[in-house]
Amino acid sequence: MVLCIVALPVFLLLSLFSVKYRRLTKEAWHCLSRTVMLRKCESGLDTRIKAEVTGSLMSWPKIAGFTYRYFTILSWLFLILLTASFILSAQGVYNYWQYGNCNGPDSTGFCVFDPLGENSKISTSQSCELVEKEPITALTNTTGFTFGEPTAELTIIEFGCYSCPYTLHAQPVIQEVLEKYKGQVKLEFRHFPITTHPWAKESAEAAECAQDQGKFAEYHQLLFAEPGTIKSEEDFFNLAEKAGMDRGKLKECYLSQKYTSLVEADFQEGLKVGVQGTPTFFINNQTIVGPKPFKTFKKVIEEELDKITKTR
Amino acid sequence: MNLEEIRKDFPVLEKGIIYLDSACMSLRPLPVINKIREYYEQYPACGGRSQYSLGKKVTEEVEKSRKEIAEFISAKEKEIIFTKNTTEGINLVAHSLGFRPGEEIIISGKEHNSNLLPWLKQKEEHGAILQVIPFDQEFNLEEFQKKLSRKTRLVSVVYTSNLDGTSIPINEVIKLAHENGSLVLLDGAQAVPHQKINAKKMGADFLAFSGHKMLGPSSGVLYGREELLRQMKPFIVGGGTVKDSHYHSAEWDESPAKFEAGLQDYAGVIGLAEAIKYLKKIGLDEIHEHEILLNKMMTERLSGKVKLLGPLAAEKRGGIFSFNIKELDPHLIAGVLDKSKKIAVRSGAHCVHSWFNQHHLKGSVRASFYLYNTMEEAKIFCEEVEKIAQHF
Ligand SMILES: Cc1ncc(COP(=O)(O)O)c(C=O)c1O
Numbered sequence: 152m153v154l155c156i157v158a159l160p161v162f163l164l165l166s167l168f169s170v171k172y173r174r175l176t177k178e179a180w181h182c183l184s185r186t187v188m189l190r191k192c193e194s195g196l197d198t199r200i201k202a203e204v205t206g207s208l209m210s211w212p213k214i215a216g217f218t219y220r221y222f223t224i225l226s227w228l229f230l231i232l233l234t235a236s237f238i239l240s241a242q243g244v245y246n247y248w249q250y251g252n253c254n255g256p257d258s259t260g261f262c263v264f265d266p267l268g269e270n271s272k273i274s275t276s277q278s279c280e281l282v283e284k285e286p287i288t289a290l291t292n293t294t295g296f297t298f299g300e301p302t303a304e305l306t307i308i309e310f311g312c313y314s315c316p317y318t319l320h321a322q323p324v325i326q327e328v329l330e331k332y333k334g335q336v337k338l339e340f341r342h343f344p345i346t347t348h349p350w351a352k353e354s355a356e357a358a359e360c361a362q363d364q365g366k367f368a369e370y371h372q373l374l375f376a377e378p379g380t381i382k383s384e385e386d387f388f389n390l391a392e393k394a395g396m397d398r399g400k401l402k403e404c405y406l407s408q409k410y411t412s413l414v415e416a417d418f419q420e421g422l423k424v425g426v427q428g429t430p431t432f433f434i435n436n437q438t439i440v441g442p443k444p445f446k447t448f449k450k451v452i453e454e455e456l457d458k459i460t461k462t463r
Numbered sequence: 464m465n466l467e468e469i470r471k472d473f474p475v476l477e478k479g480i481i482y483l484d485s486a487c488m489s490l491r492p493l494p495v496i497n498k499i500r501e502y503y504e505q506y507p508a509c510g511g512r513s514q515y516s517l518g519k520k521v522t523e524e525v526e527k528s529r530k531e532i533a534e535f536i537s538a539k540e541k542e543i544i545f546t547k548n549t550t551e552g553i554n555l556v557a558h559s560l561g562f563r564p565g566e567e568i569i570i571s572g573k574e575h576n577s578n579l580l581p582w583l584k585q586k587e588e589h590g591a592i593l594q595v596i597p598f599d600q601e602f603n604l605e606e607f608q609k610k611l612s613r614k615t616r617l618v619s620v621v622y623t624s625n626l627d628g629t630s631i632p633i634n635e636v637i638k639l640a641h642e643n644g645s646l647v648l649l650d651g652a653q654a655v656p657h658q659k660i661n662a663k664k665m666g667a668d669f670l671a672f673s674g675h676k677m678l679g680p681s682s683g684v685l686y687g688r689e690e691l692l693r694q695m696k697p698f699i700v701g702g703g704t705v706k707d708s709h710y711h712s713a714e715w716d717e718s719p720a721k722f723e724a725g726l727q728d729y730a731g732v733i734g735l736a737e738a739i740k741y742l743k744k745i746g747l748d749e750i751h752e753h754e755i756l757l758n759k760m761m762t763e764r765l766s767g768k769v770k771l772l773g774p775l776a777a778e779k780r781g782g783i784f785s786f787n788i789k790e791l792d793p794h795l796i797a798g799v800l801d802k803s804k805k806i807a808v809r810s811g812a813h814c815v816h817s818w819f820n821q822h823h824l825k826g827s828v829r830a831s832f833y834l835y836n837t838m839e840e841a842k843i844f845c846e847e848v849e850k851i852a853q854h855f
Binding site for chain 1: 792797811
């Protein structure tokens with residue numbers, strides 16, 4: 152009997168793919184509802200399943216015998232596991248759809264739909280200390296460069312690092328977000344140079360120097376466009392030239408360490424609000440860590456935009 | 464008997480199947496398959512009624528086959544009626560004899576449904592009376608003698624049981640029945656494929672058997688004594704059964720034509736004759752000996768480990784080894800054997816429900832062999848059965 156309970160959903164699922172299982176599904180249903188009258192020379196579905204399973208174990212007769220004797224208990228166990236795994240998979244699919252990871256919004260655990268964890272990766276700063284997370288409203292002294300239209304009502308604050316592959320990875324999605332929500336959403340970029348990454352801090356300072364010539368956005372894009380181009384300080388100046396800037400001015404600014412303290416201040420502020428790795432995005436009180444798919448951003452943004460319209 | 468050569472004639476064996484269900488349906492050798500093919504390819508026409516050469520070829524082949532089959536059981540050609548199977552042969556006799564209220568029919572306690580239901584029908588519809596003679600390890604001759612009476616019109620018994628392979632002492636049964644003035648019908652489905660039968664010497668009035676249990680295609684034969692067939696009315700009537708007909712009357716043809724209504728399964732008939740040639744070439748005695756050899760080995764190895772149905776002596780069970788293991792469901796055992804080593808055995812009541820019901824048994828597992836089974840196969844079968852008996 153329990154076998155028929157197990158068989159029904161399994162065969163039902165398989166019957167989506169093969170006609171053979173449609174007949175078996177019907178049989179399982181009859182077996183469950185006890186509507187079959189077996190003839191003397193016919194065996195019930197449960198006997199056949201039992202024979203199939205134990206028969207395939209006959210190379211290990213003891214195991215086959217054990218399976219035969221405890222078949223009912225084993226079937227119940229199987230049914231429980233089956234149900235549990237079914238519920239968990241459904242949950243996983245839901246999470247993946249919602250957050251880009253099967254295990255939930257903040258997880259970086261393994262997810263079959265995303266086996267390499269591309270959606271969940273973040274790079275963690277080595278210097279990171281455990282800090283009490285302060286409310287995001289602490290980020291009042293806006294100093295970062297802002298992408299998008301200044302009049303946009305919703306601000307995403309990104310803590311990023313030029314040497315971090317994941318920050319780089321998030322770039323296209325950011326681009327997509329800014330395009331799709333043009334006029335509604337802007338993005339403020341704050342520096343969180345990961346200490347172990349070479350040229351991270353320096354890149355941030357060079358970018359700020361570029362803003363002296365009003366070219367932050369271009370320089371920012373170039374730094375991401377060719378990862379690994381920075382091998383010496385000279386490369387910063389070359390990049391400036393490429394962006395159509397005055398090479399000498401940028402060099403002067405950079406060497407004078409004009410923005411060292413600003414970058415450091417950004418980093419400290421990041422730590423204060425609990426950034427542990429890049430990229431980290433703050434959208435009002437919601438946080439997105441790592442390069443998540445567009446739909447993850449979309450969900451948060453829509454919620455926040457909704458709140459804004461409601462308070463108006 | 465060169466087993467290796469024989470097995471080459473049965474292509475299905477190449478699949479690694481251990482086929483132990485020949486009592487239900489035997490495998491067919493290539494010569495038989497080719498003969499059937501020959502009919503469909505070279506002369507696929509009507510027999511017995513056409514003037515063109517193809518049709519005449521069919522008539523010729525069918526009559527040659529009838530001769531071959533008649534000779535095989537030492538009967539006359541006129542005494543051979545082609546049927547669909549054993550079942551149809553028995554039904555033919557039941558209807559053609561036509562029973563009246565109070566007339567008695569004696570059967571054994573181990574009848575296949577095919578030799579029980581036709582008589583039950585005579586009982587229900589015409590008031591005939593059924594007498595059942597116990598048949599467990601052996602047929603109860605004493606009881607049989609007691610039951611024979613002036614009212615006994617027919618004794619219809621199984622020659623060899625498909626349930627456990629046991630046979631009825633047919634010589635005594637026929638002698639006693641005839642002394643009593645009763646007719647005898649033998650269900651020879653399990654006998655004709657495995658032993659030499661001389662219908663004339665044996666003296667039975669009717670003998671029904673199936674081609675598909677003796678290397679032939681799906682087909683059946685009913686042997687009937689010439690004088691009886693001459694007097695009997697046909698069962699199924701139609702094309703081929705009359706000499707002439709008018710709107711309100713018909714003149715029946717002679718036997719066997721009057722019993723073979725409509726176009727026949729010519730390929731089946733021709734194929735069956737080819738199967739008989741094949742069996743004769745190998746030799747029925749050799750085949751029988753081979754079966755006993757396998758059965759003996761299995762019996763020695765498995766007795767004590769399984770509950771054997773029928774007598775312990777393998778000679779008394781021919782090519783059938785029917786058994787149960789503890790209280791295990793026979794279907795489960797069959798399923799496990801199939802899954803583990805592709806062993807094909809029958810399970811259940813083998814259409815002998817009445818006997819199992821009488822003995823309060825659910826059924827049994829039945830292994831039945833034929834000329835193509837090897838000792839190696841029998842050993843694998845034993846090994847698997849032993850495993851089940853020990854561990855389940
Ligand atoms: C003893 C016996 N009688 C009758 C039959 C019926 O044969 P068929 O199905 O070919 O008519 C069988 C077949 O299993 C049999 O074993």
